[in-house]
Amino acid sequence: CEPGPGQVVIAVAAAGVNFADTLMVAGKYQDRPIPPFTPGFEVAGRVTAVGSGVTRVRPDDRVLAVLDRGGFAEAVLAGETEVFPLPAAMDFTTAAGFAIAYGTAHGALVWRAGLKPGELLLVLGAAGGVGLTGVETGKALGARVIACAGGEEKLAIAKAHGADFLIDYRAENLRARLREITDGAGVDVVYDPVGGEHFDIAMRSVKWNGRLIVVGFAGGKVQQIPANILLVKNLSVHGLYWGSYRHQRPDLLPGALAQMFGWWEAGLLKPRISALYDLAEAKTALREIAERRATGKIVLTTGIQ
Secondary structure: OOOOOOEEEEEEEEEEEOHHHHHHHOOOOOOOOOOOOOOOOEEEEEEEEEOOOOOOOOOOOEEEEEOOOOOOOOEEEEEHHHEEEOOOOOOHHHHHOOHHHHHHHHHHHHHHOOOOOOOEEEEEOOOOHHHHHHHHHHHHOOOEEEEEEOOHHHHHHHHHOOOOEEEEOOOOOHHHHHHHHOOOOOEEEEEEOOOOHHHHHHHOOEEEEEEEEEOOOOOOOOOOOOHHHHHHHOOEEEEOOHHHHHHHOHHHHHHHHHHHHHHHHOOOOOOOEEEEEEHHHHHHHHHHHHOOOOOOEEEEEOOOO
């Protein structure tokens, strides 16, 4: 394909698979393109051509890009503002799963929650692709982190990525454990990519003037938030749809990614790729995500280097 003004063509080496891809395919996402369409929000690869006016990247640069869709392909066309040069040491597989998961955690905890060093952060769904980045980002910001997930295997992953406290919500009473860990004081911030009943319990375990960040509904149920609890406890509930910042505040993204790349280079972020699939196996990869079997990020590869 030929780039127009301000556009970049990228030979895709790897593409990240996200829960939002499964929603778009099922017709349940905020953006509902008319079929047929190609899913895929994030890719990494090499620039092969640039259109007039492009100054941030050049042909042969190693980059990642965040898209509206279309990433499950061997080549993509992206706007210059959607393309970001990679650190020299970051491989394409890591880069393909980096921007959205870490961007969501960064946006939720920095832009929305204003998480401070020493605060207590509760992460629900802490072993999933977005939950695990919440654990690591919270630690990078100096918080103490409570990781909540289902099963010892998932909690072991969260612990390996920095969690200070662990709660198995399959085997333990979430509210009782939170009361025990916090000596009844509650947590400062809740980071929730799951939704449903666990959000309801977490909301009742937040201290006065606490903050709750809604980043997804992987549990399948969209929670209804009782306003009386917000009033009595002076709580703030924020939504974080990271993808909207690409259109509403694109000026924020370069600085945010630069900070995240710096944390990665310092060893504070350790992306977990739980599975690699060939591009032709995209359907299988999407099923893994939809059925919540992934612990970390799933990435598709094209064989292009």
